[in-house]
Amino acid sequence: MKGKTIMSNREKYAQIFKDVFGVNDSELNEKFNFKEVEKWDSFAHLTLISELETTFDVMFETEDILHYGGYLNGMDILKRYGVEF
Amino acid sequence: MFLNIDEQQQDKLALIDNEDNRVTYGELVGLINAVGSKVEPRSLVFLLCKNTVGSMVGYLGFVEHEAVPVTLNAKIDNDLLTNLLKIYTPAYVWAPFEEAVRLEYEKIYECCGYALLKTGNELYPLNEKLQLCMTTSGTTGSPKLVRYKKGNLEANAKNVAIAFGWTKDERPICDLGMQYTMGLNVINTHLYVGATVLLTTYNLMSGEFWDYIKKERGTNFTGVPFSYDILYRLHFDRMDLPDLHTLSQGGGKLTDARFTQLAEYARKTGKRFIASFGTTETSARMACLPAELSITKIGSIGRAIPEGELFLIDEDGKEIVDPVAEGEMCYKGPNVTMGYAVCKEDLLKDDEFNGEYHTGDLARRDEDGCYYVTGRLSRFLKLLSFRVSLDQSERLIQQEFNIECACSGTDQRMNIYITDESKKAQVLEFIAEKTNLYKTLFKVLVVPEILRNESGKIRYMKMDAMYVG
Numbered sequence: 001m002k003g004k005t006i007m008s009n010r011e012k013y014a015q016i017f018k019d020v021f022g023v024n025d026s027e028l029n030e031k032f033n034f035k036e037v038e039k040w041d042s043f044a045h046l047t048l049i050s051e052l053e054t055t056f057d058v059m060f061e062t063e064d065i066l067h068y069g070g071y072l073n074g075m076d077i078l079k080r081y082g083v084e085f
Numbered sequence: 086m087f088l089n090i091d092e093q094q095q096d097k098l099a100l101i102d103n104e105d106n107r108v109t110y111g112e113l114v115g116l117i118n119a120v121g122s123k124v125e126p127r128s129l130v131f132l133l134c135k136n137t138v139g140s141m142v143g144y145l146g147f148v149e150h151e152a153v154p155v156t157l158n159a160k161i162d163n164d165l166l167t168n169l170l171k172i173y174t175p176a177y178v179w180a181p182f183e184e185a186v187r188l189e190y191e192k193i194y195e196c197c198g199y200a201l202l203k204t205g206n207e208l209y210p211l212n213e214k215l216q217l218c219m220t221t222s223g224t225t226g227s228p229k230l231v232r233y234k235k236g237n238l239e240a241n242a243k244n245v246a247i248a249f250g251w252t253k254d255e256r257p258i259c260d261l262g263m264q265y266t267m268g269l270n271v272i273n274t275h276l277y278v279g280a281t282v283l284l285t286t287y288n289l290m291s292g293e294f295w296d297y298i299k300k301e302r303g304t305n306f307t308g309v310p311f312s313y314d315i316l317y318r319l320h321f322d323r324m325d326l327p328d329l330h331t332l333s334q335g336g337g338k339l340t341d342a343r344f345t346q347l348a349e350y351a352r353k354t355g356k357r358f359i360a361s362f363g364t365t366e367t368s369a370r371m372a373c374l375p376a377e378l379s380i381t382k383i384g385s386i387g388r389a390i391p392e393g394e395l396f397l398i399d400e401d402g403k404e405i406v407d408p409v410a411e412g413e414m415c416y417k418g419p420n421v422t423m424g425y426a427v428c429k430e431d432l433l434k435d436d437e438f439n440g441e442y443h444t445g446d447l448a449r450r451d452e453d454g455c456y457y458v459t460g461r462l463s464r465f466l467k468l469l470s471f472r473v474s475l476d477q478s479e480r481l482i483q484q485e486f487n488i489e490c491a492c493s494g495t496d497q498r499m500n501i502y503i504t505d506e507s508k509k510a511q512v513l514e515f516i517a518e519k520t521n522l523y524k525t526l527f528k529v530l531v532v533p534e535i536l537r538n539e540s541g542k543i544r545y546m547k548m549d550a551m552y553v554g
Contacts, residue, residue, distance in 0.1 A: 045291070046314070066290065
């Protein structure tokens with residue numbers, strides 16, 4: 001690999017989940033949601049939301065914070081705020 | 086009966102949870118007797134707690150039938166649980182089905198999603214006054230327990246109910262874990278007055294939580310400082326919550342800004358905001374600030390609850406009699422527990438606190454007799470309201486990596502100073518795992534040297550000033 005790689009939005013998105021939950025890529029699939037993931041408590045949720053807002057420069061509405069329940073559904077929410085994957 | 090549960094209106098709902106369990110006071114009496122009769126009196130029971138009816142039935146049943154529960158989080162780390170089982174050799178474990186599977190003990194009874202497991206361990210003598218044991222936080226894997234004596238929990242339930250003015254019409258939202266003193270106190274206090282307790286395992290930041298409390302018409306909420314960070318992040322002050330009339334705080338100090346925000350919110354909406362203060366060693370609450378004073382006494386924990394007494398001592402341990410003063414805050418009252426245990430022989434020990442507890446917190450008393458916590462004498466932080474010992478964290482890191490280390494910080498974040506750059510990432514990983522807390526609550530700083538004074542004591546304040554600012 002030459003020079004500095006610029007991360008795609010999808011990579012940045014995955015990196016946030018890996019940092020917050022301490023998991024690797026293979027675990028990030030449709031099953032990665034708040035019901036299945038034991039570590040997904042309110043502190044993880046708050047950290048996740050703050051990291052996403054900073055990284056993608058968005059400001060979530062309350063309803064979207066409350067329903068930000070999974071790795072995949074989260075991308076759909078972000079798309080509504082203009083983030084492209 | 087414990088908490089006078091059999092004297093409440095028997096057809097009234099006592100407990101509701103988010104697993105579709107609803108039990109009346111009458112039904113609860115039946116369940117308490119059923120589970121209680123399955124255990125030997127004066128036996129130790131590990132209670133793997135969740136905020137559900139099943140967990141509560143076990144707790145109430147064992148206490149009522151003279152067994153001694155040790156409250157632990159149902160999601161307790163396997164190594165820590167194994168260690169505690171080895172140290173305290175309980176005769177029984179009361180665990181939710183999904184956790185019971187990891188323990189290879191015989192199931193002798195089940196109720197509301199919980200199983201009673203018999204370990205086969207022999208009974209051993211427990212002090213006759215002992216009623217319950219609770220971890221002080223458990224985050225650094227310490228086996229240290231606080232020993233509750235008979236009367237502690239009921240005295241605190243009664244006096245907090247009076248201080249807060251709770252009635253049977255309350256429907257408290259109980260999301261703070263019942264394995265911890267504040268969570269358990271909120272539940273006990275409301276059962277004591279015959280209210281309907283709304284137990285929940287939902288996370289405060291999920292849609293389910295808010296659907297649940299709206300549907301079940303929650304009337305009061307008790308939060309730790311972090312709960313209020315979340316509530317404000319969700320703009321709860323813009324939500325329509327007509328049934329919610331009291332917000333209460335415990336477990337760590339709110340910033341003055343947050344305190345003011347809550348007091349203002351309560352004033353504007355005609356609700357009550359009640360700040361309070363407590364510790365595991367005092368069966369939760371020692372003091373609270375009457376709602377009507379919240380706007381004028383920002384940051385205060387108020388005065389002692391009924392039957393209790395707050396006082397200050399100086400560096401020589403003498404009581405400070407001046408009305409306006411600052412010193413170490415101490416408390417006397419019927420909710421002061423018996424002492425600590427670090428091994429099973431300690432469970433036979435008699436009362437060592439004798440009704441008086443020195444908090445290790447520095448406090449100021451104003452001209453109206455209201456107290457303000459201003460600092461801490463002992464070296465621990467409350468990260469997300471979990472007590473984490475700084476000295477123990479230092480020792481763990483030193484032992485694991487064989488490096489120099491100093492820990493300091495605030496209740497928002499622990500600062501870990503090390504001199505070996507190559508260990509930075511591993512130290513962070515290690516301490517997060519050992520405390521079972523998030524990495525973002527720790528900052529590892531690599532410094533040229535750990536500063537010490539002439540006698541070799543680490544100069545934490547100097548280092549914080551130099552590197553953290």
